[in-house]
Amino acid sequence: MEQSGDSFERNIDEIALSTLRDTVERVYSLNSFYKGKFDELGIKPGDIKELKDVEKLPFTTKRVLERHSPLPPLNLSFAHE
Secondary structure, eight states: OOOOHHHHHHHHHHHHHHHHHHHHHHHHHHOHHHHHHHHHHTOOGGGOOSGGGGGGSOOOOHHHHHHHOSSOOOOOOOOOO
16 A cells, blocks of 8 residues: 555654654763753753754754864874875
């Protein structure tokens, strides 16, 4: 039996929301940097109830992550002379 377009889109949205919720929960519980960012914004993982809630999440840049990393930057360029 074939799914209608609307049903298929609903299923994709449900999977995307479930994945988003799982990711937010994992990041919040395992990453102190992002937990701090969430806490600054007053966001808890349970606040993610629909896909548009992604707009509430703290995003960052590579530079900010490098500054807060406990490890030195990993240089993956292999220049040959």
